[in-house]
Amino acid sequence: MRLLIVEDEKRLALSLAKGLTAEGYAVDVVHDGLEGLHRASEGAYDLVVLDIMLPGMNGYRVCGALRAAGHDVPILMLTAKDGEYDEAEGLDTGADDYLTKPFSYVVLVARIKALLRRRGRAGGSPVLVIGELRIDTAARRVFLGEAETTLTAKEFSVLEQLAVRAGEVVSKAQILEHVWDFAYDGDPNIIEVYISALRRKLGAPRIQTVRGAGYRLVAAS
Secondary structure: EEEEEEOHHHHHHHHHHHHHHOOEEEEEEEOOOOHHHHHOOOOOOOOEEEEEEOOOHHHHHHHHHHHOOOOOOEEEEEEOOOHHHHHHHHHOOOOOOOOOOOOOOHHHHHHHHHHHHHHHHOOOEEEEOOOOEEOOOOEEEEEEEOOOOOOOHHHHHOOOOOHOOOOEOOHHHHHHHHHHOOOOOOOOOHHHHHHHHHHHHHOHHHHHEEEEOOEOOOOOO
């Protein structure tokens, strides 16, 4: 797997590159947006780690330009900013995930591995089928029978975590780890709000509560 890091904080970029190389990845590093766009456009990378505040061209514009040109390489955006507006803007331009500085190296590696796994699944069948429920993970669309069910972005992400482990118990901690920022320190019971919304939209019997352990997605009988 070959990764591109586009980060103007040179010490951080080189530190990340050293660690990721030790993880077995081939890593290239550039320090400005224009060079990052040029390198990423060559299409030789499995994932791009992209800072937002860059000289030459900011990360939003780099990401938007790559998507406009048809490049589907997974993009993990980094920023020192914090706030839902920044996250929404990054994801709207086509980023696959978002990580706010400061972050731990372990968290970064976990996010990278998750994105690469998702890309691997997309390379096969991106559609998960659990009974009458069909989840298109590439198009982020959900169908009950022939009827499409509209979900919010967070609802879809929670459902996806249950669907990739259909029939298994998925804990709140696992859902938080994959759906919310690792730095999230709010009430983990927020997940119950999204589970309730999914049950209303998809039918309560499809999502079972396993007391003290988590939730299980099943084919409704």
